[in-house]
Amino acid sequence: MTRKELAVLLLLVALCAIVATASPQFLSVTNVQNVARLVGTYGMFSIGVGIVIITGGIDLSVGSICALLGVLLSMMLVEWGWPAAVALAAVIALGACLGAAHGLLVARLRLQPFIVTLCGLLLYRGAARYIADDSTKGFGTGRGFEWVRTLASGSIGGVPMPFVLMCVVAGLAWVLLHRSVFGRHLFAIGHNAEAARYSGVNTRAVITWAYILSGILAAFSAIVIAFYTNSISPASHGNFYELYAIAAAVVGGCSLRGGEGSVIGIVMGAALLQVLRNLVNLLDIPGSLDFAVMGAVILIGATADQLFGRRLRRDDG
């Protein structure tokens, strides 16, 4: 574990300890399950966005992708009566395609990632609302695709499925990022794309794949979230998710300049954000303040990192 990851872990543990002392409810089984479910859901797409951030890019489209794919999933299953397996495959493939489109625009046409995915954010939100006719979608009784519901929102031995899924995704992502040739190329591009290209790294392909992975993970989350909320209002579903993801990545040690970050860090960052939201809930802080609390804690953390972290690094030589 790097020092940065350790710091996030300490912060996370400290925060949990504080909330647990202030509210015994925090450690109740239901609450822990609930937080775990949210950590799993948000963690999944945060990892995707983190991968993009490591290349030095950004992905602002994940929230809108969740809305669009959620709406489509509901319509496929409920209105069009598609077999569940086909619907799932279609949603994941669509997520991959949207990611591939972003990746190609960024890597081939050299458009700026911020612009490409900002347009994605607007486009897919509009598409979701148009397709759904701006009406809320759901899964009704869910007859015929019970297994999907169980897979997306059930639990194994008390552990919520989203958390289990996220652990699997995180494990695979860890191997990919920190042990594979692809991962090394990803970090190399984030640090210095020109030098990576001169060293024979296929920078376009690697960058494109980062966006594809982000799209696929957004699709996974879209499925889980759709079944979790069971009601998808296309205008608000998935709002601000991209910002949760960016915050999780940055809190977890990713640099927006690229080249830095780790899967463990991103997951802990996502967990930290959910514990903060839970804290607002449990400590009777007005719910309207939850973004403000998150913003304040992240800002304090970043400031502390800059002030003390730098001194530590200097001592280190």
Added chain:
Amino acid sequence: MSAVSKQFPGVTALDGVDFHVAPGEIVGLVGENGAGKSTLMKILGGIHRADSGTIALEGVPVVMHGPADAARLGIGIIHQEREVIETLDVAGNVFLGREPLWAGPLRLLDRRRMEADTERQLARIGAPISPRTIVRRLSPAQQQFVAIARALSMDARLLVLDEPTASLGSSEAERLFAVLHDLRSGGTAIVYVSHRLKEIETLADRAVVLRDGRNAGVLQRGEITRDRLVHLMVGRAIDAGIARRAMGTGPRDPRLHVERVRTRRYPLAEVSLTVNRGEVLGIAGLIGAGRSELAETICGVVPAVSGRVLLDGQPLVLDSPREAIRAGMCLIPEDRRGRGIIAAMTVRENMTLPTLGSYARLGLVQRAAETSAARDTAAALSVKASSVEAPVATLSGGNQQKVVLGKWLSLEPRVMFFDEPTQGVDVGAKAEIHRLIRRLADEGAAVVLISSDIEEIVAESDRVAVMHEGLITGILDRSLSTPEAIMQLAIA
């Protein structure tokens, strides 16, 4: 400056160094990389503060808290990395941070005065650049002149130049020397830092040599010779004259054919060239002659406008360095920091980047194999680093360059391009890099050596191609490749 010391974590950069310069004097400051030259100059420029020792200006001790203090005291510094803001125009750069303002409450920029002053300074150094040109559009040499104009416009009493000719061609360097002579006659004190000993020899009234953060010796004008400088710098004898390396004796069949290639930089100039196995072909020319562009075009970094490249008789279609590398053509780029190394990554990660696939099974890197390969390469090149896990940023320039070289060795390249491989590299590492260039040729590679250092070209090449404005103006066999002959073709 007397008894100046400076510690960085883990290293003593300066240990009781004395240094002085008088008005109307040019002092050459030389030393290997890491000898402390840059640190000394950064203290003089207010960027670092000395741990101990004193700095006095005209007898008055001064304390500086930042570069602004140094500028106020009349100390002008031209750093090794051209410090210009590319998106500003020339006048904006020259007056950056001390822009003249109109009188009045709005404090608007006095553009007219900025441009007039800038024009005057540029005319003084014979660089006809319009003050309104955006700096990004200028060649590296012109950008260097902008930096010099900036220092001059401060009316510096003391002018420090750190490797000012690194990006200048010979004629531009001559012009700079003339300006420095003028300034000297006008009473300016000048410190001239350079690895190019020849320049110190011709320019300096006195040469101060640093070694390992200490004063190693001082030579007065007349005593300054390459041999003595080198002797003081390294404390060991290195033959620094133009000692031509022995030619390789391996078979000499053509390996790389470049047929009527036109580059984007000079789309009207056609270049044809053959490089043989076992030979080092030097490419000489002034800055901006199109040498790097030619190498990058051949290696697939930028597409050619037209023409063909054949390797061992096979035509190559390249649109990325990756494909060139696969075909066995590797390039060591001129811009080491921007394109050669990934500074934040480790020696190991840098060295194995092009070949990582060969240390992987099912896409997963086998760390033990990778580490031992990196260690072997580091040892073979005698890279000085605390370990292969040290970030490349912590290495000296020469060792960084060895890491860049190390990337390609295990590939046994068929053609190897070196673009300014010894720029900003100390004497010891330079000799090692030269040995390696020859070794690659002896092992059968076709080697292309691009360098602005004519002595290096003459000493290390079997044949020399000279370029001027995108065209090859002549190819000289070894017996004919003298600095004078090369210069004639380069100016053409």
